[in-house]
Structure formats: C-alpha cells, structure tokens
C-alpha cells in the first residue's frame with residue numbers, strides 16, 4: 001500500500017457565540033473568579049516607549065456596532081521584542097505583556113486598549129515591517145476568528161516600505177489597516193466586517 | 205556535527221476544511237462575514253510568538269466547574285463528567301503549556317450572563333467557566349456537569365446540541381482558536397445550523413467527544429475524551445531565511 005502522510009487536521013473552528021465573556025472575561029460578565037480577567041492589563045509597571053491608547057468599534061454589514069464581540073491584540077514592546085517564550089533577539093520589557101483582550105462595550109460596542117507603540121519587527125526575509133499590532137476578533141455570527149493588523153497612520157515612511165502593505169492588491173483598502181491618530185498618544189481603529197470600508201482580514 | 209533546526213512558519217490554515225465566514229443558515233453570519241478575499245501571507249514573528257501563561261496562573265479549582273462557583277459544601281447540579289484529552293499540533297506533537305478556557309450552560313441549558321433570557325433556572329452553585337494549562341505531553345482535564353441543550357433565536361425552533369466552548373492558546377498567535385465540543389450521540393448535532401457551518405461529517409466528528417469508560421470514576425463521574433489539534437509549525441534543517449532573524 002502507498003505510504004500515508006500522518007498529519008492531523010486542525011480542529012475546526014466554531015463561533016465563540018454571544019457568551020464568550022463567560023469563558024474569556026468572566027469578571028466582565030459579572031462572575032467573580034480568578035482574581036481578575038486575563039489580558040485586561042497590558043502593563044504591569046513602568047513601561048518603556050510611548051504609551052498609547054487604541055479605541056474603536058467593530059461594525060457589521062448594517063453599520064451596527066457589535067456589542068458582544070471580543071478582540072485580542074498581540075504586539076512587541078517599544079523595542080520590537082515580543083514577551084514570548086521563543087523571543088531570542090533580546091530581553092523584552094519586563095513590565096509589558098504584549099497581549100490584550102477587550103470586550104466591546106455592551107451598549108456602545110467600543111473597545112479600548114491601553115498599550116505602547118510597538119517597535120518594528122523584521123519580515124522573514126529580513127526586511128523591516130512597519131510597526132503593527134496583530135488583532136483577532138471573535139463574536140456570535142463569526143464562524144472562524146478574524147485576523148487583521150493595526151498599523152499607524154503617522155508612520156508614512158515605514159508603511160510605504162512594509163513588505164505586506166506594499167503588496168496589497170487594492171491599495172485603496174490600505175487605510176482600513178491604519179489606526180488614526182486622534183491626539184497625543186491616542187489612536188482610533190474602527191473595524192468594518194462588510195461594506196465599502198470593509199477592513200482587510202488576513203489568512204496568515 | 206550538530207544540525208541546527210530552523211523553524212519555518214506555520215502551515216497555512218486549510219480553508220477547505222475550516223468553516224466559511226458566510227453560512228446563511230446561521231443567520232447572524234450573513235451581516236458579520238467579510239466579503240472580500242482574505243489577504244494571504246506567510247506567518248511572521250508576530251504570528252509565530254505568543255504570550256506565556258505559566259502554570260502558576262491556575263488556581264486549584266480553576267478546572268473544576270462543579271466546585272469553582274459553589275458555596276462551601278455544595279456543588280453544581282447535573283450529570284457529573286470529566287472531559288480530558290490532549291492538545292496536539294498537525295504533526296501529532298503534544299502542545300505543552302497551552303492555555304485552555306472553557307465555558308458552558310448549566311444542566312438546564314442556561315448561561316450565567318446578563319443578556320441570557322432563557323427561562324431555565326440558574327444554578328446558584330454553577331458559574332459556567334473554567335481554565336487549565338496543558339501538561340508536558342499536551343494533556344489536560346476538567347471536571348464539570350453535562351450542559352443541557354438550549355433554544356436560540358435563529359429559525360423558529362432551533363436548539364443547540366449540548367456543548368462546551370473551548371478557547372485555546374498555543375505557542376503562536378497563528379494557532380489562536382475557539383471551538384465547541386459536542387457529545388457523542390446527541391440528536392441535535394444533525395439539526396444545528398452552527399454545527400452545519402462545518403463542511404464535512406469528518407469535521408463534525410472531530411468536534412464530537414466520545415464516552416470514555418476507561419477514564420470514568422466509578423460511582424462518581426463519567427468521562428468524555430476530546431482532543432484538540434492546533435496548526436503545526438514547519439521544521440526544517442535547511443535554512444531559507446536571510447541573516448538577521
């Protein structure tokens with residue numbers, strides 16, 4: 001008999017449903033447990049680099065905010081180092097977790113992250129990527145979590161040289177990946193699941 | 205001479221296997237599904253790294269839903285079960301240190317959530333959430349009560365099969381996954397528009413836990429086995445990256 005490739009199939013995704021908070025942010029859902037919700041704080045002390053906030057709303061195809069959404073972000077510290085077990089390029093900021101998890105507000109849908117401006121990280125071929133944050137969105141009605149990236153609209157030069165941004169087939173959609181500076185250290189990143197402003201989502 | 209093992213990126217997600225964003229029978233997906241093509245790129249450091257969750261994070265009762273929200277001396281109501289299995293990658297390697305978070309309805313099919321309106325009673329001793337971290341071989345277990353099926357607004361008479369939601373964190377953000385575990389033999393599995401988002405019977409089977417009499421605790425709890433597979437990372441002895449990474 002011909003040999004077999006003994007690989008397993010990734011577990012199929014299923015929607016997080018309307019009650020994702022119970023499992024991933026139970027204290028937000030009113031269940032007092034674990035002494036707090038994971039990912040609610042990205043800073044555990046004084047951090048290096050520029051502290052920033054990112055606010056936004058995730059809209060469905062009718063322009064209605066998703067009020068039952070959960071969004072997670074993952075990013076390097078201000079020096080471009082990940083607080084990850086496999087980071088070998090240096091010692092990341094010990095007071096920065098790199099990982100945040102936020103609900104959409106149950107009335108307005110607004111989410112907020114209190115983080116730092118990420119440093120640049122190389123692409124696999126060694127070129128530098130523009131500073132960016134990886135984001136992942138789950139909610140009722142979303143069968144498989146949506147990956148996107150948050151870049152910054154005040155990083156023109158880095159964005160122009162970014163290996164991914166510069167290869168996007170429809171450049172008119174690039175602004176959907178740019179967080180807009182709204183003040184000193186404040187950015188806005190709204191996400192559209194559908195429509196003329198549909199955010200670019202990644203298969204990455 | 206020692207060969208230095210290079211790690212490549214994660215194997216791409218099999219989009220012919222994973223559910224599509226748009227599955228009209230699950231009505232909410234219609235206005236919440238992106239319509240443009242996804243932008244495909246190989247994983248980079250941002251997707252090949254992930255936060256570290258130490259075993260210290262986990263409290264003694266975190267994986268015991270029968271007790272972790274119960275008054276002292278009391279316990280949650282419902283059929284007592286153990287769910288166990290391994291977290292593996294696509295190459296079959298165990299994934300140690302993976303964070304699993306799980307949540308579910310109580311035995312009557314009712315969630316503890318302010319937006320939940322099903323008339324089934326709340327169980328004062330049941331919160332409905334738990335978490336654990338996989339051991340060195342990728343194994344995990346939790347104790348809970350078997351959740352009940354519940355009705356949900358979609359069609360006029362749609363019921364979810366009994367299920368436990370799982371959120372899984374592996375070693376790379378590319379592996380991030382949320383899914384649901386079903387129970388062998390549940391007649392609602394075939395009727396559910398959310399299950400029907402899966403593309404094949406094989407995919408449904410991959411999310412269906414089997415009764416495992418070997419792990420049952422006699423006179424105490426039945427057991428179900430549920431393995432979870434995360435995306436695998438290529439490993440090669442051949443360098444295909446430039447210096448500086």
Ligand SMILES: [Fe+2]
Nearest residue numbers: 017364367369
């Ligand atoms: Fe559910």
